[in-house]
Each structure stands twice: as structure tokens, then as C-alpha cells.
Amino acid sequence: MSLIPDELIEQVRDAADLVGVIGEHVELKRTGADYRGPCPFHGGTHRNFAVIPKKGMYYCFVCHEAGDVFTFFMKKLGLDYPTAVREVARRVGITIPERGPAGPDPREPLFQAVSAAHDWFQRQLRESPEGTIARDYLTSRHIDAETAGVLGLGFGPRGKAFQEAMKQLGVKDELLLDAGLLVKRDDGSIIPRFRERVLFPILDLRGRVVAFGGRVLGDGEPKYLNSPETPIFHKGQMLYNLHAARASMRKAERAVLVEGYFDTIRLSLAGIEEVVAPLGTGLTSDQAELLKRHTEHVILLYDSDEAGLRATFRAADELLHHGLRVSVATLPDGEDPDTLVQQQGGAALERVLRDAIDVFDRKLQILERRGMLGTLPGRRRALDRLLPTIRAARDPITRELYLARAAEAAHVRKDVLEREAGIQGGSGIRDLGLGKTPTNPQSPIPNPPTNAERALLLVLFAGDPWRTRVLESVSPDMIEFPAYREIFEAVRRDDPSGLDRAAAGIYEQLAAEKLGNREPGEMLEDALNKITARGLDRRIEAVDRAMSVAGPDEQRALIVKKQQLTAERNAKVPTYKIAARRKGAPGS
Ligand SMILES: [Zn+2]
Numbered sequence: 001m002s003l004i005p006d007e008l009i010e011q012v013r014d015a016a017d018l019v020g021v022i023g024e025h026v027e028l029k030r031t032g033a034d035y036r037g038p039c040p041f042h043g044g045t046h047r048n049f050a051v052i053p054k055k056g057m058y059y060c061f062v063c064h065e066a067g068d069v070f071t072f073f074m075k076k077l078g079l080d081y082p083t084a085v086r087e088v089a090r091r092v093g094i095t096i097p098e099r100g101p102a103g104p105d106p107r108e109p110l111f112q113a114v115s116a117a118h119d120w121f122q123r124q125l126r127e128s129p130e131g132t133i134a135r136d137y138l139t140s141r142h143i144d145a146e147t148a149g150v151l152g153l154g155f156g157p158r159g160k161a162f163q164e165a166m167k168q169l170g171v172k173d174e175l176l177l178d179a180g181l182l183v184k185r186d187d188g189s190i191i192p193r194f195r196e197r198v199l200f201p202i203l204d205l206r207g208r209v210v211a212f213g214g215r216v217l218g219d220g221e222p223k224y225l226n227s228p229e230t231p232i233f234h235k236g237q238m239l240y241n242l243h244a245a246r247a248s249m250r251k252a253e254r255a256v257l258v259e260g261y262f263d264t265i266r267l268s269l270a271g272i273e274e275v276v277a278p279l280g281t282g283l284t285s286d287q288a289e290l291l292k293r294h295t296e297h298v299i300l301l302y303d304s305d306e307a308g309l310r311a312t313f314r315a316a317d318e319l320l321h322h323g324l325r326v327s328v329a330t331l332p333d334g335e336d337p338d339t340l341v342q343q344q345g346g347a348a349l350e351r352v353l354r355d356a357i358d359v360f361d362r363k364l365q366i367l368e369r370r371g372m373l374g375t376l377p378g379r380r381r382a383l384d385r386l387l388p389t390i391r392a393a394r395d396p397i398t399r400e401l402y403l404a405r406a407a408e409a410a411h412v413r414k415d416v417l418e419r420e421a422g423i424q425g426g427s428g429i430r431d432l433g434l435g436k437t438p439t440n441p442q443s444p445i446p447n448p449p450t451n452a453e454r455a456l457l458l459v460l461f462a463g464d465p466w467r468t469r470v471l472e473s474v475s476p477d478m479i480e481f482p483a484y485r486e487i488f489e490a491v492r493r494d495d496p497s498g499l500d501r502a503a504a505g506i507y508e509q510l511a512a513e514k515l516g517n518r519e520p521g522e523m524l525e526d527a528l529n530k531i532t533a534r535g536l537d538r539r540i541e542a543v544d545r546a547m548s549v550a551g552p553d554e555q556r557a558l559i560v561k562k563q564q565l566t567a568e569r570n571a572k573v574p575t576y577k578i579a580a581r582r583k584g585a586p587g588s
Pocket of ligand 1: 040042043062063064065
């Protein structure tokens, strides 16, 4: 639609030196991370005009002018948008192809109407007597007037004031209907869409306001109301705050996905700028694709209640499907980002994000806590929950690991699971020589890469003294999954260069994974116990086989033997009891 491709505009904006450009017109002085000077728009003499390089924007605390480097040129030099982009591009040395034959963007009047409405909504929040309810509400959410100004928040009052103000500005009702800011009732009367709501502006990638999200004040329904789909707003293809967040996403090499406007604002104010939210719906495929353009890793920070978890895993599947790495951060019980920051400061949020774990681990953790991995029907249901995530994972190494871990947790053979997951011909990794693990012909269960082996390696990667302790207490033959054993040996000889491609991929994944709040000593002990228990399990199975062909006297001895082994094994891993009973049952 536009003459200059969005990607190019983004490139120009990223390359532009906002402080340098504005500094040619305003005398700026550094204050902390920002720059301050007298406002060139209202002609102030005090330093009320802020340039915020981190957000790529400027803002005046007196006249509330705000924008990015392009807006600055447009407003200061009276240029139109494409000319402003070309001017900045010229300065940073980026060539923009000449204009084509197409005319101006036919949606321009809509952008202008929404922009005029935004200015007016912001003024209502700052000044109008009816706006008191909104100001009080924001205060209760710990957002002061200055912050609300920087964020561009607004207030939509009841009554005719909005229409009258727009009429005076010459903005036609028709245009406001198209923009979704007015609605026509069945009786033909026209009223504002946003009545007695706090308004969050939704910006496109060019930094233009295209829509609003409205939070009700008081008891009305619905709690959140968004602009409808319009020619300039497609909610499934945009993310709240992406305009401001994407530069930080590239720097932080991650995106944080939250559920709503307030969470986004809270994280952003706490210095975590790489935060975005879907717009009032579940995460769409287009939105996942959009994230993929800016990052490889997404951390989901949703509510931990039942609905929040469902939304978390739905979003995670969508992201996995686009080949992204997905982690889940979990807030302490009963906290939301808001309360956490109020009580423990912004650093507490960063800690929560640092402790994020892979989405599959999170799923297993929840199923385990619900006791679903301990019983046969439970394991069946658990698999039904795990399969969508396995199917969603598009990255072959990730999928291979998920398959192996699900097989282990549910005591199912991996090839059976692979079939059930509908992954034909393996997952690609097989071609790299890793898919088939050597199976012990004596054992009905092949040896998948286990959680325990993986945990061992994670502790190995946790640095000394843990590295030394793992190397001292583990011998390579205890590790059965070939890629894990290779990695273990590579670390032991301090040289990962000999790893093949697939093992190297797993190596990197393990090295990048943080232990979070898991304690390495406990992890190591737990892993060693499980690996010892695995060995004992095999011996118990051997006793079972012997028992089926033994005479009565022999059988009594074998029963004693089995009791000893079982006790020993259960001492290592008590949770194995139920599985053990099933395996040990006659006829199994
Ligand atoms: Zn000003």
C-alpha cells in the first residue's frame, strides 16, 4: 500500500541518530538515559522537552508533543511523511528507490482522523472534569500523569463532547465511523464507541496511532473493548507495543509476551522494553510470524491460573510452529507484574524472566504436580496434553528432545509416540544419525534420552564446582543417549569441536539454558538417583523374566531378590513405585 517498504522505513529509523537530529534544533543536555532541552514546539524556555533514545521518541511534558524522528521532521519542517522518511534516509546514507506511479495512500484521511481523536482523548485525560475517574483509576494502578503522557494514554467520556469536538476540527462522522471511533445504533443514532474508558493507543510499526484499547472504569462490560477491524487496523496482524519494543528485542535477543496493556506498561516501565501483547485475542499465526521477524526466543509471562495456563500453552504451540524457542516464566503465587514491582521492585521481574523454563519442561512440571504421570490413565491423558506441543515444534532438534522426554515421562516407547504424533519418517534428526538409540534387546523399553541425563548435563554446564562434581561422579557409560554421551565426553576433554551437527545443536541449547531456581546439588543427586534406579529397573525386569521359567524353589529366591532390588530402587526414586508395580505385575 505504501510507497516505501516498511522494512526500509524501519531500517532508516533504526539508523537515525535521534539525539543528533533533534540536537540540531534544540540544545539538549543529558539527564540520566534521556536528553532534555527547551521545547521547540511550544517555545518553552525550561527543559521540559525530553528525547528518549531508548524508546526512539521525544516528548514534551508541557505541550505533550510526542513522536519519533520522522514526526519531528514533519512537525518541525512541515514535511509530509514520505518526504520526512527520505530526508532522514539521506542523512543516514540509505538509498530509497524513487517514487512509483502510485498516488498518496488512500487511507491517509483515516490516519489523520484517528490522530486527531487521539490528541483529544489525551487532553480529556489531562484536563476534563469527567476525566477525574480515569486519573484516579490510573493513580490506583501507580501510573502518574507524566507517565500517562509519555504512554499517550487517553480518556473517552460519555455524551456528545467527542463528536462535537471532532466536528469543530472538521473531521466527518463518516470517517470516524470507518475508524471505528463512532458506532451507529439500530435506531440510527450515532454514539462514541469508547464511553467512560481509559484508552491505550495502538500504534502501527510506523508509529502511527491506528486504534485504541479501552479499559472500562467502574463495573461496565466488557472490561476491555478494542477498536474494530478497519482499513488501518487488523488486530490479528499487530502486537501491542511492537513499535517501541522491536529495537530492544533485537538487543535483548528475546521478546516477552504478556496478556494485556497494563502488564506491557508495567514491564516497560521496569526497564524491560522488549515486551508486547496480543490485542485481546489468542495469539494468531500472523502475530507469531511478526515476532519471528524480530527474535528467535519468546518468553511467555501470562497468569498462572487455569485460564492463563491454557492461553500460555496455546500461544506456545503457535510460536513453536513458527520455529521459535519458547520459555515460560512463572510469577510467584497470587502476584501479577504490577504487585510484584510494587512490593519488590523491577529487579524482581527480571528474576522471574531469568528463571523462565522451556515450555515443554513447564508442561511436564504441571502434569507431574497433578500426579498425572503416576498412574496409567493419568499418563494417557498427560500424553494427550503433550502431543500438541510435540507436533507444534517445527525445529527438528527441539521436536526430537520433546519426543524423547515425553516417552520417558509417560513410559511409552519413543517410536510408538512418534507414530502417534503423526511424524512420518522420523523428525529429520534421524538423518543426522541421532534418531535411533541402540536398544537393549533384553529390555522392552528402548533407552530414550532421559530427563535425568539431560539434568546431569545441565549441572555439568553450570560451571565449577558443579562441573568437577559431575565429572567425578559420572562415567560416560552411565549416559545412554548417544548425543548426550558425546557431549559429556566433549566437555570432559574440554573440546566440543569434534561434535557432529546435531550434537552441537543440542550442546548449544544446553549451554544456553539457565538453571533458574533449580538447585544444582539437588538436580545432580536426583539425576544420579534416577540413573541408578534405571539400572535397578533393568535388573528387576531380568528377575521377572527368569521367574517365568523358574521352578518353585528358584522362584522363592527370585522373589526375595526382586524385593531387595525393588526396595533399593524405591529408595532412590520413590515416585517410581507405581510404575514399578505396573511393570512387575503378572502378565505384563
Ligand atoms: Zn512543548
